[in-house]
Amino acid sequence: MDLKFQHTYVKLLAFDLLSLAQTPSLSSSDPIFFSRLGKSLSRAEILGIVTTRDHKPNKFLKFTIDDGTGCISCILWLNQLTSPYFSRRSPPDVRLIADMAAHFASEIKIGVVARVRGRISSYRGAVQITVSDVVIERDPNAEIFHWLNCIKLARNCYGVAAPCK
Amino acid sequence: MAFPAIKSGELVTLKDLHPSSPLFKHGASLRVIGKLQEYTVETAIAIVVDGNAILKIDTQHLRDLSFRIGSVYQFIGELLIQPDDEAILQARVGRNVDGIDLNLYHQSLQLLRQFQADHLKNSTT
Numbered sequence: 001m002d003l004k005f006q007h008t009y010v011k012l013l014a015f016d017l018l019s020l021a022q023t024p025s026l027s028s029s030d031p032i033f034f035s036r037l038g039k040s041l042s043r044a045e046i047l048g049i050v051t052t053r054d055h056k057p058n059k060f061l062k063f064t065i066d067d068g069t070g071c072i073s074c075i076l077w078l079n080q081l082t083s084p085y086f087s088r089r090s091p092p093d094v095r096l097i098a099d100m101a102a103h104f105a106s107e108i109k110i111g112v113v114a115r116v117r118g119r120i121s122s123y124r125g126a127v128q129i130t131v132s133d134v135v136i137e138r139d140p141n142a143e144i145f146h147w148l149n150c151i152k153l154a155r156n157c158y159g160v161a162a163p164c165k
Numbered sequence: 166m167a168f169p170a171i172k173s174g175e176l177v178t179l180k181d182l183h184p185s186s187p188l189f190k191h192g193a194s195l196r197v198i199g200k201l202q203e204y205t206v207e208t209a210i211a212i213v214v215d216g217n218a219i220l221k222i223d224t225q226h227l228r229d230l231s232f233r234i235g236s237v238y239q240f241i242g243e244l245l246i247q248p249d250d251e252a253i254l255q256a257r258v259g260r261n262v263d264g265i266d267l268n269l270y271h272q273s274l275q276l277l278r279q280f281q282a283d284h285l286k287n288s289t290t
Binding site for chain 1 (some may be wrong): 170172173174175176196218227229232237241257258260262263264265266270271273276277280281284
């Protein structure tokens with residue numbers, strides 16, 4: 001399995017992300033891993049219109065990104081201050097992470113175009129993105145550039161064995 | 166928390182939406198783009214145009230969107246086809262896209278469709 005793209009946010013169109021092969025791994029800490037044409041992927045960047053928004057304050061914000069080729073479910077965790085997962089980290093760091101997540105949550109509104117980066121994960125068998133970063137794109141041509149980038153990268157980089165040009 | 170699956174708005178041009186097209190389906194979730202030609206506040210119906218094609222948009226469910234004649238808008242919604250074959254898009258999302266390069270948009274749409282078709286053809290999983 002090619003691990004070249006393990007740590008990069010691979011730019012993918014929704015229909016491509018939804019068609020990734022899911023393989024359950026033997027380790028319980030990383031239950032499923034995703035691959036595309038023999039290349040292991042763990043992080044992705046998607047860009048599209050926010051079409052649904054479900055906010056549970058201090059718990060999570062679940063939203064959907066529609067990029068015209070499919071819908072991707074995204075989860076942004078907002079529970080850093082109460083989660084045992086963060087309890088061993090220094091409180092100022094946790095506060096920073098929590099504030100950033102809260103800021104992202106306030107920017108995500110139905111109808112805006114968002115560029116979302118995160119880990120590819122799975123929930124109830126469906127691919128989703130666990131959000132690490134959000135940028136609201138105000139340039140009306142941003143979506144077009146993203147489609148073209150995804151197509152170019154899929155053809156020149158993600159789909160071939162040779163190194164990227 | 167149960168969430169009804171929301172369908173993706175398929176990218177179509179207004180020219181694609183004629184009665185003999187496979188995209189002209191009642192209930193289809195579509196994403197359209199066009200210049201605002203007419204808007205009636207009482208009915209919340211907008212008429213958008215792209216080239217020679219026009220489409221009626223029902224904007225009653227949209228919030229925080231101001232309508233300016235001559236501006237370019239993008240809408241995602243479901244297509245309702247009336248008995249006389251007249252179509253209207255029930256928009257659930259809308260945004261002003263003034264500044265968009267429509268030529269680039271249409272060309273990119275073609276490339277995108279080709280890419281999706283190739284992907285389907287080459288898919289082995």
